[in-house]
Structure formats: C-alpha cells, structure tokens
Amino acid sequence: MKKTYLLILLLSSLVANDKTHTFASSEDCKACHTEIYKEFNGSMHMHSTPQKDPIHNAVWSKHPANKKMQHYGCGKCHTPAANNLNDMLTKGKKALPNLENRTHQEGISCAYCHRIKDIELHKKHNTNIIATTPKAYFGTRKEHIDSPYHAIVTKGNEHMRNGNVCIGCHSHKMNKHKLNVCSTNIANEMDGANCVSCHMPKVKGSVSTLHETKKHTFHGFAGSHYNSDMLQKYVDISLLKEINDFIVNVDNRSSHALLLHPLRTAVLKVSVKRKEKVTQLRDKVFVRVIGHNGKPAMPWKASVTLKDTMIKANEKRAVKYDFKLQKGDSVTVVLGWYLVNPKAIKKLNLENEKVATEFKVFKTEKFDF
Ligand code: HEC
Ligand code: HEC
Ligand code: HEC
Ligand code: HEC
Ligand code: HEC
Numbered sequence: 001m002k003k004t005y006l007l008i009l010l011l012s013s014l015v016a017n018d019k020t021h022t023f024a025s026s027e028d029c030k031a032c033h034t035e036i037y038k039e040f041n042g043s044m045h046m047h048s049t050p051q052k053d054p055i056h057n058a059v060w061s062k063h064p065a066n067k068k069m070q071h072y073g074c075g076k077c078h079t080p081a082a083n084n085l086n087d088m089l090t091k092g093k094k095a096l097p098n099l100e101n102r103t104h105q106e107g108i109s110c111a112y113c114h115r116i117k118d119i120e121l122h123k124k125h126n127t128n129i130i131a132t133t134p135k136a137y138f139g140t141r142k143e144h145i146d147s148p149y150h151a152i153v154t155k156g157n158e159h160m161r162n163g164n165v166c167i168g169c170h171s172h173k174m175n176k177h178k179l180n181v182c183s184t185n186i187a188n189e190m191d192g193a194n195c196v197s198c199h200m201p202k203v204k205g206s207v208s209t210l211h212e213t214k215k216h217t218f219h220g221f222a223g224s225h226y227n228s229d230m231l232q233k234y235v236d237i238s239l240l241k242e243i244n245d246f247i248v249n250v251d252n253r254s255s256h257a258l259l260l261h262p263l264r265t266a267v268l269k270v271s272v273k274r275k276e277k278v279t280q281l282r283d284k285v286f287v288r289v290i291g292h293n294g295k296p297a298m299p300w301k302a303s304v305t306l307k308d309t310m311i312k313a314n315e316k317r318a319v320k321y322d323f324k325l326q327k328g329d330s331v332t333v334v335l336g337w338y339l340v341n342p343k344a345i346k347k348l349n350l351e352n353e354k355v356a357t358e359f360k361v362f363k364t365e366k367f368d369f
Helices: 002-018 034-040 052-061 110-114 157-162 164-168 194-200 228-234
Strands: 116-119 127-130 136-138 151-153 172-174 180-183 202-204 215-217 235-241 246-252 265-274 277-280 284-292 305-309 316-321 330-338 361-368
Touching: 034 110, 110 116, 110 136, 116 157, 127 164, 127 172, 157 164, 157 194, 164 194, 164 215, 194 228, 194 305, 228 330, 228 361, 235 361, 246 265, 246 330
Parallel strands: 136 151
Antiparallel strands: 116 127, 172 180, 202 215, 235 246, 246 316, 265 277, 265 284, 265 330, 284 305, 330 361
C-alpha cells in the first residue's frame, strides 16, 4: 500500500508541473489588461529569471548543477512557463535557461498563474497543478463581461482569493539536508487578510480596456524589492521613553516573518537629534543565518540554522537603547533592509550591483519630546 502511494506521489511530482507546457505570452494580455500588465511588468514575478535578476543569477552561478552545465531545478518556481520545464527538472539533462527562448524569460507569467488549478503539498516543496485547457483563466470577480480572447473559469476559483495559489512556490523549500531554507507561514488567514489581500490590494484603474471598472487587483506584487510602501501599514513602530533609557517596539502584524529569504538582513537605525547635534545609536540587525559546521553556507550546503533573530510572524519586538532622552530631543527610527546580507556580497561577486548593496528604507518614524 505504502509503496504504491509513494510511487504515485513521486510520479506526480515529476509530471504534474508539466502536463501542458504551452502558455500564452504575458505580452498577449497587454492590449486589454493595460494597467495590470504595467504593474506586472515592474514586479519580481516578471524578473525572476537568472538573466533578469542579478541576485538570483549570483546564487545560481555558485550552484553545483550550474557549474556542471546541467539542469536548472530552480525553474520549477523561477521559470515555470519554460517549454522544456520537465528537462530543467530532470537530473542528468542539460537544460539551462536561455536568453533567446521567449518561454524561459516569461517569469511567473500571467497565463501560468491564472491556470493554476490546485496545489499538491510535498515535503521538499509543493507543486502547482496546471489546468489543461489553454486560454481559460481562473478569475474571482462576481460580475464580469465575456472576454473575446479567452474563457473565464469561476468554478473552483477559491484558491485565487484565499492565497492558496501562492503556496505552490512560496510555502517552503527544503534542501537535501532536510533544512527548510525558507518557509512562509501559510496558515495566513488572519483578521481576514491573506497573501492576496496584503500583496495584491485593490487599486484605482480599470481591469480591462473593454469594460471600464473603477478598481483592479494590484499586480505589482508588493514585496522587499518593489512597492514595499504598500505594506508599511502592517508593521508599526512605537517608542516608549523610560527614566534612563528608551525602547523601540517593532510590531510585525503580518502572518509571516518580516523577511523570508535567508539572504536578507533587516536593520533598525536610530538617531537622536539634540539641538543641532545628531547622535547615531548602534544599529540593531535582524537576520536568519543558515550554515554548516558552524559557518554560514549556501542554501544547498546548509544543514542548520546558525542564528535566527528575524522578527517572527505577529511578533512585537522590543529593542532597548541605553540613552537618556531629554525634553526637546527628537528621535528618528528607520526600519529597512539589505536584500543581500553585506557579509555575503563579496562571495557572490555582487559588489557592483546596486540592488544587492543598497540599504532600502521600509518605514521611518519620528518622535519628538
Ligand atoms: C519551491 C520554489 C522555489 C525553487 C525550487 C527555487 N526558488 Fe528561489 N525563490 C523562490 C521564492 C518564492 C522566492 C521569493 C522569496 C522571497 O522574496 O522571500 C525566491 C527567491 C530567490 C532568491 C532571492 C532573489 C532576489 O532577487 O532577492 C534567490 C537568490 C533564489 N531564490 C535562488 C534560487 C536558486 C539558485 C534556486 C535553484 C537552485 C531556487 N532559488 C529555487 C522559490 C523557489
Ligand atoms: C481582447 C481583449 C483581452 C485580452 C487580449 C485578454 N483579456 Fe483577459 N479579459 C478581457 C475582458 C473583457 C475581461 C472581463 C473584464 C470585465 O468584466 O471587466 C477579462 C477578464 C480576465 C480575467 C478575470 C476574470 C474574472 O472575472 O475575475 C482574467 C484572470 C484574465 N482576463 C486574464 C487574462 C490573461 C492572462 C490574458 C493574457 C494571456 C488576457 N486576459 C488577455 C479581455 C481580454
Ligand atoms: C510559480 C511560482 C510562484 C507563484 C505561483 C507565486 N510566486 Fe511569488 N515569487 C516567486 C519567485 C520565484 C519569486 C522571486 C523572484 C526573484 O526574486 O527572482 C517571487 C517573489 C514574490 C514576492 C517578492 C516581491 C518583491 O518585490 O520582493 C512577492 C511579494 C510574491 N512573490 C508574492 C506572491 C503572491 C501574493 C502569490 C500568489 C498570488 C505568488 N507570489 C505566487 C514564485 C512564485
Ligand atoms: C497581513 C499582511 C500580510 C500577509 C497576510 C502576507 N504578507 Fe507577505 N509581507 C507582508 C509584509 C509587511 C512584508 C514585509 C515588507 C516587504 O517585504 O515589503 C511581506 C513580505 C513578503 C515577501 C518578501 C520577503 C523577502 O524576504 O523578500 C514575500 C515573498 C511575501 N511576503 C509573500 C507572502 C505570501 C506568499 C503570503 C501568503 C502565504 C504572505 N506574504 C502573506 C505582509 C503580508
Ligand atoms: C502570481 C499569480 C498571478 C500572476 C502572475 C498574475 N495574476 Fe492576475 N490575479 C491573481 C490573483 C490571485 C487574482 C485574484 C485577486 C482577488 O481575488 O482578489 C488576480 C486577478 C486578476 C484579474 C481580475 C480582475 C481584477 O483586477 O481583480 C485579471 C483581469 C488578471 N488577474 C489578469 C492578469 C494579467 C493580465 C496578468 C499578467 C500581466 C496577471 N493577471 C498575472 C494572480 C496572478
């Protein structure tokens, strides 16, 4: 019994992603879904390939499979619309992402995401099951007109609204040492919010050019690279003055850790202005470092979490500063991040990539006394 079951799981994990691997190009959606296309075009889902994402490329360049010019296993999530995805996922095949192949550069494309009909849960990482009918897209709007270009599927569309459509790729990724390299808390229904409502809020502008609507679902996928301002409201910063010191509270009201990828480093920067003099207090760093034999290591080599100070889901973190505030003082608190831990920049040869080296400000608060 058990054996057959395992075999079925194994087989399905090999083919499930690949039953139909022809997807309409996202370019095809542009003429009618102009606003949505524009947002998508400036998102990480559009830029998830080694040729378009220098950070992904830097890590992929160090990967043993790349060095041997072999298969691109990352494709399962980073180039899921590739026409040879099955080869990319098969050990021993030579199937690398190619700049000249249009389907390799689509990223997590419109048609791919809108054809996800189900998600299979697996230990290492989940698998998206793709509906076999081309040009039939899952949609959630109660009232819609027909589209002259494609069918709209509303039966079994619940996963598009409740965030399950995201967890095929975002839930977790376990390496061969059984370490979860990243994991997102997927029990994400909190206060009615989920992946979709937080990361894809309703914004002004029409769903399509054929039928004017006031709002549409934001497709720029607010995150740590782009549009993070749209997520500021889920993290509160407050300050508590005590007699000889003060405490800064960072209240993460999202359903997962503040940052998820192990490359990230969040930093809390605090300065006090007294008359004209500005005193910069010591930075507080939040990280999750993975490694092996006591030293930081690449995701495929890491076997343990060496250190985890990242602010967790729904956690209010208090940071104390031994500084006595006076009347007239003004405290500036900045919460932000480096997409790549500054300690890993050199090893990844990312010294000249601004996106990897710059400090990105997420939220700033000022407190006057
Ligand atoms: C199970 C799905 C999945 C697989 C397989 C996968 N990734 Fe990812 N990867 C993701 C997701 C989801 C993110 C976004 C995470 C985030 O922003 O926290 C991501 C983000 C990244 C980033 C951060 C990129 C940036 O711009 O900051 C790097 C680097 C990366 N992946 C490398 C790889 C490499 C190399 C492989 C293959 C060896 C791989 N990934 C395989 C899902 C996957
Ligand atoms: C010729 C115009 C046209 C093209 C091209 C087009 N669509 Fe549409 N699409 C529409 C119209 C019209 C609607 C209905 C809009 C409404 O009711 O306001 C729609 C609705 C949708 C919906 C929402 C269904 C719902 O009710 O929630 C999805 C999803 C969708 N399209 C995806 C796509 C994708 C993906 C592409 C490109 C591969 C695409 N469309 C290309 C015209 C088009
Ligand atoms: C086919 C796999 C896949 C699916 C499905 C998917 N994502 Fe992603 N997502 C990725 C990958 C891969 C990245 C990282 C791209 C990179 O950095 O190179 C990513 C990045 C992101 C980011 C980071 C953006 C930024 O600016 O840093 C957010 C937010 C995100 N996804 C949200 C979602 C949401 C919400 C859904 C569901 C509606 C979803 N994703 C569905 C694969 C996927
Ligand atoms: C209550 C709102 C909320 C919910 C629910 C939520 N997120 Fe987030 N998400 C945030 C905030 C806040 C951040 C941090 C700010 C940022 O990255 O811009 C974030 C960051 C991210 C990032 C970037 C992390 C990194 O390391 O680069 C990804 C990817 C992401 N979320 C995916 C998801 C997925 C997938 C789900 C559903 C399983 C989800 N989020 C549910 C609010 C939310
Ligand atoms: C990572 C997955 C993902 C990708 C990529 C994606 N969508 Fe969507 N889209 C969704 C989800 C989820 C919803 C439903 C939101 C809801 O129910 O609140 C949605 C809603 C829509 C709608 C319904 C109307 C609206 O605005 O509410 C249209 C039309 C649409 N998408 C078209 C597109 C087009 C065109 C592209 C590419 C330019 C695209 N989508 C890329 C996940 C995705």
